[in-house]
Amino acid sequence: MRRIIAQTRKELTQIVRDWRTLLLAIILPLILLMLLGNAISLSVTDMPMVVQDLDDSPSSRQLIDAFRSSLTLRVVTWPTDKQPVEALSTNTARAVLIIPTHFERDLKRGVDSPVQMIVDAADANTARLTTGYANQIIAAHNRVTNPGAIQPPVRAAIRLWYNPDRSSKKFYGPGIFVLALSIFPPLLAALAMAKEEDQKTILQVFVSNIPASEFLFGKVLAFMVVALGEAAVMMVLLFTMFDLRFAGDPTPFLVATILYAFCVASFGTMVGATISNQAAAMQAVALGGFLFVFLLSGLIYPIENIPASIRWLSNFIWGRYYIEVVRDAFLQGGGWPAVWYKTLIIGVIGVVFFFLAWVNKHRMQLKS
Amino acid sequence: MIRQLLKKLSGSRVSALFRKELHQIRRDRRLAMSLIVPPVLQLTLFGFALSAKVENIQLGVVDESQTKESRDLIAVLTESKSFESAGYFFSVERLTDAISKGSIVAGVVIPQDFARDIQRGRPTTVQFLLNATNANSAAISQGYAEAVIRSYNARLRSEGIQPVFRRMAEVDQGPGGQVTLHPAFLYNPGLKDSWFITTGVLGLLLILNSSIVASGAMVKEREAGTIEQLLMSPAGTTEIIVAKILPLFLLLSFMMFIAIFMIKTVFGVPFHGGLLPVVGGGALCVLAGIGIGTAVATFSKSAQQALLTGFFINPPMVSLSGALNPVEAMPKWLQPLVVINPIHHFGVIARGSMLKGSGLDTLWPNFLALSIITLVLLSLSVWRFRNQLS
Numbered sequence: 208m209r210r211i212i213a214q215t216r217k218e219l220t221q222i223v224r225d226w227r228t229l230l231l232a233i234i235l236p237l238i239l240l241m242l243l244g245n246a247i248s249l250s251v252t253d254m255p256m257v258v259q260d261l262d263d264s265p266s267s268r269q270l271i272d273a274f275r276s277s278l279t280l281r282v283v284t285w286p287t288d289k290q291p292v293e294a295l296s297t298n299t300a301r302a303v304l305i306i307p308t309h310f311e312r313d314l315k316r317g318v319d320s321p322v323q324m325i326v327d328a329a330d331a332n333t334a335r336l337t338t339g340y341a342n343q344i345i346a347a348h349n350r351v352t353n354p355g356a357i358q359p360p361v362r363a364a365i366r367l368w369y370n371p372d373r374s375s376k377k378f379y380g381p382g383i384f385v386l387a388l389s390i391f392p393p394l395l396a397a398l399a400m401a402k403e404e405d406q407k408t409i410l411q412v413f414v415s416n417i418p419a420s421e422f423l424f425g426k427v428l429a430f431m432v433v434a435l436g437e438a439a440v441m442m443v444l445l446f447t448m449f450d451l452r453f454a455g456d457p458t459p460f461l462v463a464t465i466l467y468a469f470c471v472a473s474f475g476t477m478v479g480a481t482i483s484n485q486a487a488a489m490q491a492v493a494l495g496g497f498l499f500v501f502l503l504s505g506l507i508y509p510i511e512n513i514p515a516s517i518r519w520l521s522n523f524i525w526g527r528y529y530i531e532v533v534r535d536a537f538l539q540g541g542g543w544p545a546v547w548y549k550t551l552i553i554g555v556i557g558v559v560f561f562f563l564a565w566v567n568k569h570r571m572q573l574k575s
Numbered sequence: 576m577i578r579q580l581l582k583k584l585s586g587s588r589v590s591a592l593f594r595k596e597l598h599q600i601r602r603d604r605r606l607a608m609s610l611i612v613p614p615v616l617q618l619t620l621f622g623f624a625l626s627a628k629v630e631n632i633q634l635g636v637v638d639e640s641q642t643k644e645s646r647d648l649i650a651v652l653t654e655s656k657s658f659e660s661a662g663y664f665f666s667v668e669r670l671t672d673a674i675s676k677g678s679i680v681a682g683v684v685i686p687q688d689f690a691r692d693i694q695r696g697r698p699t700t701v702q703f704l705l706n707a708t709n710a711n712s713a714a715i716s717q718g719y720a721e722a723v724i725r726s727y728n729a730r731l732r733s734e735g736i737q738p739v740f741r742r743m744a745e746v747d748q749g750p751g752g753q754v755t756l757h758p759a760f761l762y763n764p765g766l767k768d769s770w771f772i773t774t775g776v777l778g779l780l781l782i783l784n785s786s787i788v789a790s791g792a793m794v795k796e797r798e799a800g801t802i803e804q805l806l807m808s809p810a811g812t813t814e815i816i817v818a819k820i821l822p823l824f825l826l827l828s829f830m831m832f833i834a835i836f837m838i839k840t841v842f843g844v845p846f847h848g849g850l851l852p853v854v855g856g857g858a859l860c861v862l863a864g865i866g867i868g869t870a871v872a873t874f875s876k877s878a879q880q881a882l883l884t885g886f887f888i889n890p891p892m893v894s895l896s897g898a899l900n901p902v903e904a905m906p907k908w909l910q911p912l913v914v915i916n917p918i919h920h921f922g923v924i925a926r927g928s929m930l931k932g933s934g935l936d937t938l939w940p941n942f943l944a945l946s947i948i949t950l951v952l953l954s955l956s957v958w959r960f961r962n963q964l965s
Contacts, residue, residue: 227880230887235886239890239891242894242895243894245905245906245909247899248900248905249627250710251904296927298927298937314754319753321755322754322755322757323758324756326758326760326761328764329762329763329770329930330901333901335715335718336715336718338718339718342718342721342722359725359728360692360693360696360699360731361700361724361728362698362724363700363702363703364700365705366702366704366705367705367713367717368674368704368707369706370707370708370713373710373713373714375710375711486791486878486879489883502624503624507899508624508625511631512626512627512630513623513624513626538708539677539706539708541676545675545676
């Protein structure tokens, strides 16, 4: 035990003395959370839209006012002598609403009057959202202007749970929290491990009386401390800037965080133990930590959308389980019944990483 | 005349250095790998894995009505690709439990008097419960639910439910027409997410890989100590720099063509505006990436430090580029920052040219901005490099 703690203290001292790694350990996760948590979002607001009103009647102006008062779409002016579709190709607008002539006459006669919306679908997701919003605006407009008309027999009352204002910050904030924890602690761990080998200081360890398991565990413990420190600092940001609160029992989150710290620290140590070149070890962590956790864990886009041929990979991505635990803790509040097995899997993956690192180093000899 | 020029060129110091660099690169197998593997891997992963479409939403059903009408509604809901039935629940409590556990994403509750209300011509309400943790999916599923109910209503009318309502309506007010929306999707009628993602990832890939390869190549001389030999050679600093950048540029352009070829064949993105604007913008991106990489290398003593510095620069640059998500979705105070981001400008050029078929007349501001950024980055790196040499 004493040897493990000595190893951990040595590791932590090394980190504190190197300003580059210290910055990387503390400041960068915060910057990442602040920037990415705010910037990554798919729900657009304030989308520019051009209206071509061929009818120019009180009714058509009323419809335009309905669009003008929405938060999602913003009506921008467009010179009448130019084709409205040009607004899409020059990126000044993302949608064009065309109100046909005889719009008001048709409405008064009791005939359904179509309006056309041309949407810039280069970004397919935004296009889907835009038409959804436009449909909602028009439905509300119909209800207001025409209360006596044929009411639809069935109405949908839609309740949005856990995130009623559909704030994307609350969804992506926890995700980026996980991403930062998946990159920086393993990166530092891999560098520290590869450095020992690179600079041959590992020989001193080999000739000492410390067994491989204690040596590795001391290292892992040091980077667990780093990871938990980062988590604590980022939590402050989550509570203040992202306005998140625990939705239910926080104990699953706490247990999972400690296990995840162990998991990522072991991952880094394993990579460092296998690849002794510092630059190459760093690239391996970047691939595992960033690319896989970013893409295959449901961080931005749902996992179900990944084609089945690569979706099975996400079952092995440690970050995926932790993201689900964190989102549950902050948004859904399902507690232990919902996440116990995910917490368990995080621990199991961590043990596997630690074991692999041990297999690589247990003989305590230089590679021949 | 030209032959003379060529002869002069081939005998010059620049060309000698150029050939030296080419040989070095050719013998470095890892570098050659890093030119082909990352673009292919990143494009396929990003292009296939990042999709925001919402399909097969797992829908739990509580049917308190248990009538032909309610079963009709459930059939209409689940026959579309949007919702998929995840089973029936006996009570609302069971349904909400399942939603909070995350085994289903959405639930629908059909009230007991659903069929009776419809037959009597009274409006009735069906409740949808959506897990809105993912804001984007929630917004889209909300749209789907409303659309399904709309089409169910239309069906009821055609089945003769309408007269009841029309009579009711005629009592208090004359009939009025409804406004209906007919959306048309321009530029990407199939609503393929991969078209948006791959055109954005192309710029990201060009800048990031160029900067990594360039910083690796630049820092190598310093790490190996061979920079002394360069300093002793009769070549001037400009010649050294040109000879260093040129082969990298050629190699990375080769990578660009691989990536463009993949986008065309694997993802089927159309090239409405021709190849030229994309290749031109891509070449500028490669140069900008080389500029970033060289500048980073001059601040670092080893390849490891250069890579670490990359961690400070790349994530913010990627996240504030609009390559993976629309710029309009960023907070207002971050939006102006995209003006100095080369990935953003290339994204606009690539999407404008490939998907919309726009030409220089609309894309010139982005080309101008991209050129200025590239010029600034390159001169910064040349200035730093020259300081180092002398």
